[in-house]
Amino acid sequence: KRVGYAIVGIGKLTAEELIPAARTSEHAYVAALVTSEEDKGEAFARAFDLTGEDVYTYGDFDRLAERDDVEAVYIVLPNSMHREYVERAARMGKHVLCEKPLGMNAQDAQAMVDACREAGVLLMTAYRCQYTPEHWAARDAVQSGQLGKVKLLDSIHAQVEDDPEAWRLKKDLAGGGPLPDVGIYSVNIVRFVLGQEPEWVFAALHQPQDDPRFREVEESVSAMLGFPGGVIANILTSYGAVKTTTLRVLGEKGSVLMDPAFPYQGLKLTLTDEKGELTPSFPSYDQFGLEFDHFAQCVRRGQTPWTPGEEGVADHIVMDAIYESARSGQRVKLQPPGKADAFR
Ligand code: NAD
The missing domain is CATH 3.40.50.720 (NAD(P)-binding Rossmann-like Domain)
Structure with a gap:
């Protein structure tokens, strides 16, 4: 049934x-x-x-x-x-x-x-x-060791939000600007492909004073996430830049590029390793x-x-730390995972 x-x-x-x-x-x-x-x-x-x-x-x-x-x-x-x-x-x-x-x-x-x-x-x-074959193939390439030791990741999710009345630009309705709306995909997917939680976050944001769209929320965020073993992920998100969704993972011996990485359809994955470059195709699906x-x-x-729900909490922990770091100008250390009790 x-x-x-x-x-x-x-x-x-x-x-x-x-x-x-x-x-x-x-x-x-x-x-x-x-x-x-x-x-x-x-x-x-x-x-x-x-x-x-x-x-x-x-x-x-x-x-x-x-x-x-x-x-x-x-x-x-x-x-x-x-x-x-x-x-x-x-x-x-x-x-x-x-x-x-x-x-x-x-x-x-x-x-x-x-x-x-x-x-x-x-x-x-x-x-x-987290339900697409392309993102699973990226995760498998990272976690199987095909890329060698992973060193760096970067992910961009940007788009132009041009309606100043959109609920997405009201802090009380959205919670923030592009970060919780589209940047969250980058935060989520770097955690997903690595299968690890960041240990620290360092971030900056820009909120233009002269643009009515950004009276309440940021226009752009750049965040660095530090993962165990010295792996660093860079995240860029904006409501003021042309539609872009990418993920790149660089290992010692190979790399993963997804461009575009987050649309509803037409994801493109390129895997490069010691044997060469491969762009696998997958059966069609509806996410x-x-x-x-x-x-x-x-x-x-x-x-x-x-x-x-815990997966949603994990991204909020990182996003809260991104805002805190942007506010304080300091690197923010995160609690080891499994310490959700700290939030009660
Ligand atoms: P939308 O603005 O198109 O629709 C929002 C709905 O909420 C409408 O039915 C609207 O009538 C209702 N609503 C009730 N109170 C409202 C209020 N005060 N202001 C505005 N609308 C109000 O939004 P959407 O794009 O459908 O997004 C809804 C949710 O889905 C958001 O949480 C968003 O982050 C999420 N979303 C997810 C994806 C995805 O790919 N997973 C894509 C788009 C949106």
């Missing part, structure tokens, strides 16, 4: 990606929608072959408790609303898939993890890149479909997802 999801928030991602993705899913289907605008909800309901009865407003979100066919809730709201809806879903006994960034900061995200654990429900952070399926199977089997 497929797992029924309620999608909360019908914005761009839901409309353009999740609707088509749900149709490709083998183990999941959309059973209900939650939105503020009922008309919009009903139009989308028809697209999912649902009826008006399956459309809920934020106000009646808690009525989903009566819906046994809704086993999982997928939170696709502005970042500041994630925690409230994750906690309300957990209280109803629903498993929760939550968009990135998990929360507004590490403390907020840890509270979400705790709420789900106490309620006995699963929590997954929607890190779509959101893979996430729907993975979490549905976890729900069925009672298994922890590959990217649980």
Whole structure:
């Protein structure tokens, strides 16, 4: 039996990606929608072959408790609303898939993890890149030793955000600027390919005084992450620079280049080692479909997802340290992993 999801928030991602993705899913289907605008909800309901009865407003979100066919809730709201809806879903006994960034900061995200654990429900952070064959091939090349000892990584995720009214530019709604929105992909993927947590962070940011878009949040961030054994990763993110998504890993004997690294489709991976250069091809897939399926199977089997809430907390720990370093001008040392208790 497929797992029924309620999608909360019908914005761009839901409309353009999740609707088509749900149709490709083998183990999941959309059973209900939650939105503020009922008309919009009903139009989308028809697209999912649902009826008006399956459309809920934020106000009646808690009525989903009566819906046994809704086993999982997928939170696709502005970042500041994630925690409230994750906690309300957990209280109803629903498993929760939550968009990135998990929360507004590490403390907020840890509270979400705790709420789900106490309620006995699963929590997954929607890190779509950790489900692609290209990112797994990059990780395998790094962790198998094919590149020799890894020394350096760099990753860029930049794009132009030109709507000064966008919620993404409001600190109270987004938590920050490009860092928690797109830079998070770079933070997440360097941790993923190395399979390690950084020991220290050193960062600088730029927030132009004369641009109304950046009254509340930064325009650009440059961060250096120090990993065990002297491995250094550089991360660049911006809302003011041309769309760029890359990952590069340099070892003693070989390298990985992904360009582009983070789009929904058309990822390109080039592996270079002592034998030469290879650009492998992979069967096509839908990243959101893979996430729907993975979490549905976890729900069925009672298994922890590959990217649980803790994975969202881990990125917040790094991002909090990036902001702290940019503020203080100092290198920030991180607690060894597994010390999440420090945030309570
Ligand atoms: P969006 O602005 O297109 O949609 C946001 C939704 O929230 C809409 O339904 C809107 O009506 C609703 N909403 C409720 N209160 C709001 C408020 N005060 N201000 C604005 N909207 C409000 O956003 P989106 O691009 O769909 O992003 C939603 C979430 O998904 C974010 O957390 C974002 O980081 C994440 N996201 C993830 C990916 C990915 O690739 N995984 C891509 C895009 C967005």
